[in-house]
Amino acid sequence: MAKINGFRNILINLGIILFFIVLSYAYLSPLLEGKVLRMDDIEHHKGMSKELVDYREKTGEEAVWTNSMFGGMPGYMISVVYPGNLGRYVAKPIRKIFSTASFLILYLIGFYVLLLSLKVNRWLSVAGAIAFAFSSYFLIILGAGHMSKANAIAWLAPVIAGVLLAFRGKPVAGTLLFAAAFSLELLSGHLQITYYGFLMIALLGLVELIFAIREKMLPAFFKSLLFLLAGAVIAIGMNFSRLYTSWEYSKETIRGPSELTSNSENKTSGLDKDYVVQWSYGIDETLTLLIPNFKGGGSLINPGVDSESFRALQSQGVQNPRQTIQAVSMYHGDQPGTSGPVYVGAIVIFLFVLGLFVLKGRIKWWLVSATVISIVLSWGGNIMWLTSFLLDYLPFYNKFRAPSMTLVIAELTIPLLGIIGLNDILAGKVDKKIWLNGLKWSFVITGGVSLLFAVMPGISGSFTNATDAMRFPEWLMDSVIADRKSMFRADAFRSFLFIALAAGALYLWQAKKIKTVPLVAVVGVLILVDLWAVDKRYLNNDNFVPSRQAENPFPITPVDQAILQDKDLYYRVLPLQNPFQDARTSYYHKDIGGYHAAKLRRYQELIGHHIQPEMQRMVAGLQAGSSIDSVFGQLPVINMLNARYIIFDLKQAPIRNPHPLGNAWFVSDFKMVGNADDEIKAMESFNPEQTAIVDQRFMQHVQGVTVAKDAAGSIELTEYQPNYLKYNYSAATEQFTVFSDIYYDKGWNAYIDGKPVSHFRVNYVLRALVVPAGNHTIEFKFEPKSYYTGNKVSYASSFLLLLAILGYAGVQVRKRKALLKDNGEDE
Incomplete structure (x- = not known):
């Protein structure tokens, strides 16, 4: 019987994984037509990595350094293969088989595993996986091409699952899961997401320690902790080459300290403070977790032709109003711009609040504290007194920018707490009076807030931000505000409706009008419908292009052809159009500019102090009609960087600099x-x-x-x-x-x-x-010794984990055989 049940469980889990695969491809259906996502960051990556990839394909070796960007820089964070981590033989085939859908599939499977590790009902775990995976930000970053970030997010849930298992009496199994998942998390190469995962684990460890002291279980706590530390050492060892090179390089980048003393109050031992907080979530913008269009959605969302703004454009006689309306942004939040809001789902927020009423113990306090910290940290520059303190004193915090990204923690903890709370209710672990009282108040709080905003949208604010006056003429502003208000009201009522349906389903269940499995199905479908519809606003079929178009995102232009006629071994090119935020030139040439978030600090300082001022002098001199010889003779830094060609128009011949100093x-x-x-x-x-x-x-x-x-x-x-x-x-x-x-x-x-x-x-x-x-x-x-020595450590650590997993599996097989024998069953 045990053998049959075990086989049945395997088949059910395989069926659920198949369902996750089908669901992922249903959302990303153009993949089945051979299309691919057009992703800005992936296009940039192809430009910045071209020289490294070409060298790898030609020689079978790693160059580790590229001269195609910023005059030259290490390729550690661009495109370098670290062969010592054998985990890449797991990650790479998944990506190759499932393409972009692999990230959504891993979101679903990872959270499903996390919920199962907490003994949540299997079918409710499926609903919870949907709630996590379809959180809007996780889909938006796919459209933007932030694949390393998406990959890191996908492995967070299994990492947490391993830690929880270790602290729940399974130190060996938990540690092996933790080590394997953590090694893949680090392999993703997005240390900012990994850092936020570490903050979650640190909070979990603190809560576990407090409860271990209270319950006099310190020996068990420290046993689990030691096992997990051993797992962490193995996972770090597997990624030692990547981490060692990144650590060594980071000290020389804009994430390391500057030697310049000017503007010292803005500096940290990492990134400058004003650079860190550029993308800070507005305090009131946090309500996008509940109402997606609380701040108008994304920067590229416009009101359309059936709007007050369009009619205002027509009444003013604006030529081609259909084109002009596309520049009317509905976003009115505090960030410089955004691809879309962080929306975890109205029903998910409702379940989270319900969980606050019904859950008790360590899991609740861990998830609540992590959620609060996540939200507060996301405010960044809007609470600069706290952010500045953390940048100065919290280890490594100043190495990362965009505080809004800390909301990935809340996007994990909010559905986790909500699903655990609902599981306890359905399992009969919560007194009926308590959870019905929680149902009432969670509906009043979340549904009531949504309905209040729908009825009185004006209480949410002015529907404007600091940049509106520069973007819109006064005669258009009233219409823009009206459209933003209408959009907000519709979404607020939408959130109320979903919350009312979920609360109603729960009420019918307690009245025994609906059974548990149908209830879970209804809640799961409602969550999926809610999130799917919002996600499609930002990642839909329009984001896909034929694969041939994505293979070379930078078709060769006349200026490229002209420059490539020069067969000298090595010279540099300077584009005048967006030179330091575009990797197009790097695809074909050795670029003085480029696109990368971790360029060398000294080079960044050279850009600010000399390259950009020289570019301005160059443009001014050429526009004034000065001779090319006299203009370029006054550009010492550009000349010492061997800038032989200047690109000013992709369709015209380049300007040849008569004064580059050569190699x-x-x-x-x-x-x-x-x-x-x-x-x-x-x-x-x-x-x-x-x-x-x-x-x-x-x-x-x-x-x-x-x-x-x-x-x-x-x-x-x-x-x-x-x-x-x-x-x-x-x-x-x-x-x-x-x-x-x-x-x-x-x-x-x-x-x-x-x-x-x-x-x-x-x-x-x-x-x-x-x-x-x-x-x-x-x-x-x-x-670089850090790369070659690091790979040796990575190989050794990979084999150690592999041996540990095989050993553990062997022990479990022997135990199972012994159990079957004791029960009189055949092997």
Whole structure:
């Protein structure tokens, strides 16, 4: 009988997984037609990773460094394969088989596993998985192409499940689940989501500790904790190469401290405070959790042709009002812009409030505290006194931007608490009087708030934000407000209706008018209908394109063709259109700009202090009719970065810079400065062709050097790979040589005639060498020990986890055989 029941459970779970797959493809149905999502971030990723991918396909090796963005940067957070983590042989096939649907499938399965680990009814767990997976933000990020974020979110629930199992008397099984899920969580490569998961686990551990003290169960608590720490060590070990390289690199990026002392009150040991809080959720905007259009939805949502705004445009005689109406944004929240609201579902919020009335014990206090912290942290710049304190004192908090993202915690805890509470009610664990009282008040609170807003929308605010005056003329503003109010009222009534239906179904169940399984089905379907409809506002069939269109998101243009006629090994290109937020140029060329959230801090500072001002001077000079020679002769930083071509129009030939300094050159002088402030200031008026600016910390490299530029000498790049540069050098005397490549001492090594030599930094970001007289071969090789050593640790950790899982499985099989034998059943 035990064998039959076990086989039956396996079949049911496989059936549920099949249902999740079908449901995911039903939502993303264009995938079945061979179409793919058009995703901005994926397009950017293809641009930024092109050089790394091409090198991998050509050689079968990892370059680990790319010169296609920001003059050059490590590829750790772009496209680097970390072979030591064997978990990728699990993650990669899932993605390959199910494409974009894999993320939605993993959302569903992960939360289903979490609920089962808490012994929630199987069918209610299916409804809970739907409530979690179809939370609006989780679908919106798919449309935006935030795949590493989606992947990290998908593995959060199994990670939490492992921790809960370990603290519920199954330390070995829980730890193995935790280690496996946590290794895949880290493999996703989105450390911000992982950090928020760690905050949830830390809160859970604190609550467990408090209850262990109260219940005198400290030995069991510490046993589970030690097991989990061992699991964490294994998971971290499996990802050691990725984590080690990222940690090493992060200290040099905009997520590390700046050496500049200006604007110190805005600086932290990580990101600048104003940069961190740009995307902060409005305090009142939090009500989008209950009413999706509380702040007008997404920035690209417009009122349409059947609106007051459209009629106002027509009455003013605006030409082509159908096109103009598309620029009328319904969003009026505090963020600079948004793809859509964080909506967890009206019914889910209703169940969460109901859970507050019926649940008791540690699980309630953990989930409530995590939810509150998640919401408060999301306010970011709107409670700057708290955010500033946390940025200064909470470890690693200042490494991440966009406080609104902390709502991913609430998107997990809210449905989790609601479903657990409903499960206790259906299982008869809650006194009828208590849960009926909770039903009444949860309906009054959530349904009443929704209905109140539907009847009196004006109490929610002015339906405007700080940017409206700049976007809309005064004659249009009243119509825009009217449309926003109408949209809000409709959604508020919509939320009330769903809450009323769910509350009514629960009331009928207690009156024995409906049985438990049909009730669960009704609640599950209502949750799905609610969330599905809102999700389709932001991720629908219009987001899909034919696969051939997505394969190359950057069709070659006349300007690309013209530049690619230049067959020199290595030079750089500077686009004037959105140069530092677009990876299009990086797809074809070595770009001075690019698109990445973790660029080198020194390069970012160079952009702000010199590259952008020089670009402005360039444009002003060209518009004024000045000669190209005179304009480009006054751009020292752009010239030292070897910017040979300027793109100003994709359909026209590029501007060729007559003054780039090339791959390397000799200087006749150097200037010693005391610190970063002096170094970046000295570059306001210097000629990089003649002078190098050296920070005093590199004094030992130039002591005793007599700089005498050999006009007859030469240095020529003869071989180029992303991670390898080779030069032929010839000079009659020792030469102070500057290279137009980015200095990064955590992996770049210099060699003269095959022997390692020390190089140093000049001109804030470039490399330099003092090369002896004669004929020499100079090589630069990118050989980061953090990557290669880290992979060895990752391999060892992966095999350790694999052996632990196989060992545990073997023990369980033997136990099962012994149990069957004791019960008189055949194996």
